[in-house]
Amino acid sequence: MAQKKKVEKEKYLWVNRRWCKRCGICATVCPKNVIDYDSEGYPVFARMDDCIYCLNCVLYCPDYAIFENKEDQEYVKEIL
Amino acid sequence: MAVVHKYLRLKKKFPHVWCAGCTNGIILHATIRAIDKLKIPKDDVLMVSGIGCSSRAPVYFDFNTLHTTHGRAIPFATGAKLVKPHLKVIVITGDGDALAIGGNHFIHACVRNIDLTVIVFNNFNYGMTGGQRSPTTPPGKRTTTSPFGSIDPPVNVCSLAMGAGATFVARTTAYHFRPMESIIARAIQHKGFSVVEVRCNCPIIYGRLNRLGDGAKMLLDLKEQSMTVEAWKKLPPEKQKKAEQEKIIIGVLKEDTKTPEYTEQYRALCEQLQAL
Structure with a gap:
């Protein structure tokens, strides 16, 4: 049997601070307690090694402020 | 890019108008994912809404939209569906919009069994106009027009x-994202009038008046208060009634595929009369 190659997706999450309203829902629904708040109250992905990439934070964010791809960062900044 | 961002009007005013902690955005996200999963083209979807917090939703999404x-x-x-029966018409409405001011329209659309999908965002008050009592406010809860508790x-x-x-x-809550997604997908596919009630929160007005905590806490409370319809059916009959009052029973409560659909009957009648 041919062995399946496991391609690990690069874990990358970022918060669009112009859309985030600091409601704290992302940290509440995170099963691995990855998210912390910074001094202004915005979420920070502090323990990315624990992240299992379930993307609950992306799904539950009511402001659609969490993005899962690095490439979008430039695109979103451009249109804002 | 998450699925939802493909359907957003990104150049419109973002961030959206909803308060911090409001779960309307989560319900919209589930709706969008359901439409994406069914692979319906953007041009074949019509989103209709009335007035209210929840009814602001179609402004942000790149479908055919109608704000009425x-x-x-x-x-x-109903009018749009009769003229263009190939459209998937989704009505986004709140509890006050659908049940108080549009209550009669809601009942008559149910009777007609026309092929619409109605998603009722139930947050127990009129959020946009300042937190007045709505038809779904539970007894004893405070709103700005019932400051000593609703009776x-x-x-x-x-x-x-x-x-x-x-x-x-069907009924779901904003906490149950994956079930909500599949239920909304089933509701869109269903031929006939489908109603999905989604329990959500209003942390800024209703939550503050009743001291229910912030948005995140109210979201977790929805999880604790809910119970699936399968678990509810297994209870003995005397406990069922009690659970119905205390808990939010989630799941598909009724599905009937035999009743004839209104648009088809209307088309058949038109053809019959044209042949004369």
């Missing part, structure tokens, strides 16, 4: 829809 008068979302949607018995959206003859009735 207060409570009259379902009549507008009116609340309307049960799902029982009303089932009694009036809607053919697909």
